[in-house]
Amino acid sequence: MTVTELPRTVVPNPSFRKQVEEKSGEKITACYQCEKCTNGCPLAFAMDIVPHKLMRSVHFGLKDEVLNSDTIWICASCETCTTRCPNGIDIAHVMDSLRQISQAEGIKASQPQVPVFHKAFLASMKRFGRVHEGEMAAMYILKTGGLKGLMSMAGMAIDMFKKGKIKILPSRPNKQVRDIFRAAERKGK
């Protein structure tokens, strides 16, 4: 059953809402379903649970539906919803919290390539202090499309390299950046 099939009988369960409120620091119950977030969302057309329904689903405690949704991985963090919410809910931050809860609980992302991308990005950051775009994109493509995928991008990469849009050498590793990653990883455990 998906949320789009509502109405159905739902017994509200506050434990998930409390978990999200604690993680995000945002007050989910402040949402009065005005739909401003959904109306301004540039990606609502591609979401299985549009933003205001997502907020309601969290409120009702529909944990499985929310954490398995496409929505949390399709949101591009443009923050239009956060800017326009009349009740001051940082909806984009709630999206971040939902992604983090879903990752921490080992749920397979409905759009699995999205967390793969972010992990490749963070890995490049941790390795070099600064992100090396060429290396990061290559790692992401290798993990999602394999060698074949990587080869299919070679033409574009050579073209960009010729134009000078790919940095040649990565930056030197940075100890403080590694410390920051270590602290975050420790706390996450």
Added chain:
Amino acid sequence: MEVSIYPGCSLEGLAKSYMESVEAVSKTLGIELRELANWTCCGSASAHVMNDDLAVALAARNLGIAEKAGMDLVVPCAACYQRLKVAEKHLRQGKPVEGLPVKYEGSFQIRTMPDFFWENVGEKALIEKVKNPLQELNPVCYYGCLTSRPPKITDAKNPEDPQEMDRVLRSLGANVKNWSFKADCCGGDLTLTRPDLHMKLTQRILDMAIEAGADCIAVACPMCHENLDSKQAEISQETGRTYNIPIFYFTELMGLAFGDPAAEKWLSRHTVDPLPLLREKGLLEMQVRR
């Protein structure tokens, strides 16, 4: 005038033309840019998606460096700007940073590039340097999401209808068109993870720019530039409509107006070739004359 600059990772790669044009026009305007010593990545979208502590700490580290430098900080990349502003708000509340002690007093301002050129440098200084007014050019200004939103973080004066880039280019003579998509989303990193969705968002922005009567789009963000510039041939193929609208970093247009001979090198890195438009508008002869 001396300012600190936080270039961000993209300005060393994808957005090299942005960096070179920022440096060139700053030099023309007598501004000394001081690159933050040993800066590192701001965390970008990936950090805040995956881990809140990481997102704040990675950005905050750079504010600690800026504090030592003791000058206002300009940030050309929209995404870096927003991440640094998030860290600024965090530090201003006296909250600790996970994994790194950051000495921060908040003695400096963080500015976007358009904001800096309009508010700190000012119209008079800009006009003084114009050699080739951009009179025939009809750009729309595209600010992207993250210099504007959310205003409680970015301190944007007009988050739904930003003005600074419009004013800079108007002062250089451009016939800047008004439109309602200045701060709409280009899809960000969906360009890699869901290219189908990214192309829909991009197409809508290109359509609205054309409808507004624009012959080019000026941007102030590496991601916006890459997303709008690089997929036009593919979008044309898919829709059967031809898209071939040049996308400029607004600082490249400033360089053109100031008659900077390096402009042609910056423009050679674009996917959509802007030279035919510039030739048609008589903005390229001065390059050849040099």
